[in-house]
Amino acid sequence: MMYDYFNNLVTGIESTLVAHPEKKSHRKAYALEIARLGRRLYTEDERIAWCGVLAPFDVLNAMSVTSCFVEFVGAMLASTGMVPDFLQEAETRGFAPDTCGYHRAVMGATYKDLMPKPDFCIATSAPCAGGMGVMENIARHFNKKLYVLNIPQEATEESVRYLADQYQEMTDFVTQHTGRPLDREKLREAVTLSNEATAIMEEAYRLAQHVPSPANGKDLANFGVVMALLLGTPAAVEVARAYRDAFAARIERGEAGVPGEKVRLLWIQNRVQFKNEILDLLETENQAAIVCDELNAITWDPIDPDDPFPGIARRAISIPLNGTVKRRVKNLQKMALEHKIHGAVNPCHWGCRQGTGARGMVAEGLKQVGVPVLNLEVDCVDTRNYAPGQIRTRLEAFIEMLTA
Amino acid sequence: MYYLGLDLGSLSCDAVLIDADANIMATSVVPTGAKNREAIARAQREVLELSGVAETDVAATVSTGYGRERVEKKIATVTEITCHGRGMEAMLPGTRVLIDIGGQDSKAIFLDGKGRVLDFAMNDKCAAGTGRFLEAMARALQVDIEELANLDQGAVSNLTLSSMCTVFAESEVVSLIAEGKEVNEIVAGLNRSIASRTLSMVRRVCPDLTGMALAMSGGVAHNQGVVRALSAALGVPVQVPEKPDTVGALGAALIARDRNGK
Ligand code: SF4
Numbered sequence: 001m002m003y004d005y006f007n008n009l010v011t012g013i014e015s016t017l018v019a020h021p022e023k024k025s026h027r028k029a030y031a032l033e034i035a036r037l038g039r040r041l042y043t044e045d046e047r048i049a050w051c052g053v054l055a056p057f058d059v060l061n062a063m064s065v066t067s068c069f070v071e072f073v074g075a076m077l078a079s080t081g082m083v084p085d086f087l088q089e090a091e092t093r094g095f096a097p098d099t100c101g102y103h104r105a106v107m108g109a110t111y112k113d114l115m116p117k118p119d120f121c122i123a124t125s126a127p128c129a130g131g132m133g134v135m136e137n138i139a140r141h142f143n144k145k146l147y148v149l150n151i152p153q154e155a156t157e158e159s160v161r162y163l164a165d166q167y168q169e170m171t172d173f174v175t176q177h178t179g180r181p182l183d184r185e186k187l188r189e190a191v192t193l194s195n196e197a198t199a200i201m202e203e204a205y206r207l208a209q210h211v212p213s214p215a216n217g218k219d220l221a222n223f224g225v226v227m228a229l230l231l232g233t234p235a236a237v238e239v240a241r242a243y244r245d246a247f248a249a250r251i252e253r254g255e256a257g258v259p260g261e262k263v264r265l266l267w268i269q270n271r272v273q274f275k276n277e278i279l280d281l282l283e284t285e286n287q288a289a290i291v292c293d294e295l296n297a298i299t300w301d302p303i304d305p306d307d308p309f310p311g312i313a314r315r316a317i318s319i320p321l322n323g324t325v326k327r328r329v330k331n332l333q334k335m336a337l338e339h340k341i342h343g344a345v346n347p348c349h350w351g352c353r354q355g356t357g358a359r360g361m362v363a364e365g366l367k368q369v370g371v372p373v374l375n376l377e378v379d380c381v382d383t384r385n386y387a388p389g390q391i392r393t394r395l396e397a398f399i400e401m402l403t404a
Numbered sequence: 405m406y407y408l409g410l411d412l413g414s415l416s417c418d419a420v421l422i423d424a425d426a427n428i429m430a431t432s433v434v435p436t437g438a439k440n441r442e443a444i445a446r447a448q449r450e451v452l453e454l455s456g457v458a459e460t461d462v463a464a465t466v467s468t469g470y471g472r473e474r475v476e477k478k479i480a481t482v483t484e485i486t487c488h489g490r491g492m493e494a495m496l497p498g499t500r501v502l503i504d505i506g507g508q509d510s511k512a513i514f515l516d517g518k519g520r521v522l523d524f525a526m527n528d529k530c531a532a533g534t535g536r537f538l539e540a541m542a543r544a545l546q547v548d549i550e551e552l553a554n555l556d557q558g559a560v561s562n563l564t565l566s567s568m569c570t571v572f573a574e575s576e577v578v579s580l581i582a583e584g585k586e587v588n589e590i591v592a593g594l595n596r597s598i599a600s601r602t603l604s605m606v607r608r609v610c611p612d613l614t615g616m617a618l619a620m621s622g623g624v625a626h627n628q629g630v631v632r633a634l635s636a637a638l639g640v641p642v643q644v645p646e647k648p649d650t651v652g653a654l655g656a657a658l659i660a661r662d663r664n665g666k
Binding site: 360372375389390393394396397400401404 | 470482483484485486509520521522523524525526608
């Protein structure tokens with residue numbers, strides 16, 4: 001069923017692009033690569049690894065492993081409207097309804113046989129302990145081996161070395177399951193492609209800083225997080241280039257991502273993954289454009305292709321949801337200033353310590369740079385907890401406040 | 405020319421009609437009931453009748469409240485947060501922190517002292533501590549909602565309710581009655597629980613209340629017991645305007661007047 005779903009998606013987009021080359025767009029390029037990844041995950045003879053969010057996907061791509069973080073499935077189920085059954089399944093099996101909806105959805109999908117069977121699993125200790133628990137459950141459910149990457153909180157020399165050594169060990173673990181040793185030349189190529197893609201993404205984000213911004217909420221939704229899955233492949237470079245070129249062309253034509261842009265917003269952490277009216281309300285009704293997302297940030301330097309593991313370690317350690325909230329806030333302040341932000345929206349995703357636990361410090365930190373924050377308090381995955389009227393009132397009141 | 409503000413809330417539909425100089429001509433508060441449109445028409449009709457103003461002389465209408473989209477012939481919809489800020493400034497000028505407890509939600513709004521919203525916080529998806537909560541508690545105590553307002557008088561114990569969930573709190577109240585606890589003690593406990601829930605919202609928008617003028621709007625502001633409990637919890641007196649449930653509608657009417665270019 002899932003193979004057919006993704007296959008139809010891939011062939012649908014591909015045939016549209018053949019029949020109407022003028023419909024080629026950055027968003028289609030992105031959607032096509034996600035659909036292709038989805039299809040690979042459900043293809044029989046692929047080597048599959050279910051992973052934590054911070055797994056080094058470029059290394060895994062270089063080792064020809066189709067890998068994905070499990071939360072991707074939660075987001076996908078939410079976006080297709082299928083999520084309630086899976087959440088219910090997880091809750092019936094004993095998962096508390098106030099834990100992260102991504103994880104409940106993934107566990108439900110596992111129990112309902114929707115998850116493709118992995119060859120092995122790689123968990124990451126960041127961004128959350130809940131993710132580790134889910135990976136352990138999945139590995140046990142499928143009776144597969146689990147490798148745990150312990151991500152240190154700070155990028156000291158020792159901690160970088162510690163994580164880099166784990167990557168080396170992880171590649172041996174992968175080889176044990178695939179029979180394919182790490183090809184250093186392939187890894188070199190993959191890292192070069194990662195560097196190229198991230199440099200182009202940075203260019204795209206720089207263009208998004210333009211006033212009015214060529215970017216909008218739809219363009220940026222989930223972009224950086226999903227791009228991590230494509231790193232190390234030519235697809236990542238292609239999608240990043242499509243984004244950069246689209247933004248550059250819009251600026252050139254004098255077009256804004258949100259026509260008539262009046263307010264510039266920063267979106268904190270996750271997007272709401274199911275169908276909702278938030279973007280329409282903000283951007284179409286009120287010309288309040290989301291011009292940057294916290295999770296799209298490139299927080300690391302280019303990685304040395306000849307000695308990639310320390311650079312990859314620094315990358316994992318640097319992401320906003322790892323380490324102290326102080327560092328996270330600093331990054332948010334920088335983004336807000338660079339993008340000339342008027343206000344920020346924090347969904348405060350239910351059950352997430354990053355989303356709810358840090359919200360006071362995040363709001364305080366952004367206030368220091370003159371950026372008010374709206375806390376939405378939504379569950380980004382669980383449609384059953386969504387109150388559209390409440391969300392509309394909060395968002396409208398926030399925009400009224402920003403434009404008063 | 406006249407300006408109409410309509411606030412369609414979950415429990416009541418409020419209307420305020422003002423003239424070109426922002427004088428209040430008439431106010432009306434009617435229960436929302438199941439039929440929104442009828443409540444809107446009735447509130448509108450009442451203010452026109454009370455003031456003797458013809459409908460054709462109403463230059464502009466602005467609607468607010470959760471049902472704001474359902475009002476016809478409006479020039480704009482504005483959220484209750486902005487409207488309450490504006491309305492309270494007209495009723496109690498200089499208010500800095502506004503607590504609005506309505507039928508199904510409660511809010512703390514931080515104002516600039518001129519009616520402009522600087523920050524706000526709303527209750528999460530739960531009606532605990534709102535008008536609906538009090539309605540349920542009045543039912544459990546078998547008293548009228550209006551009666552609740554003074555039933556806390558004379559309470560001496562520091563009884564607290566352990567549950568804030570409307571359903572659980574209702575059964576807790578029933579058990580307390582069965583245990584023989586005095587009604588005034590239970591009501592004082594209820595008021596304290598509403599106050600403590602509201603307190604965190606207030607502190608979130610304004611951590612330091614020193615020198616701040618606080619006021620309360622919304623139907624629950626009629627309940628003096630809740631106001632007393634709030635003032636005690638916050639350590640600052642909370643003012644209540646004469647008609648607290650019409651603050652939002654007045655703000656809407658004033659915005660209608662502004663936007664229509666007086
Ligand atoms: S939303 Fe929070 S709890 Fe859920 S996967 Fe992300 S970091 Fe973990």
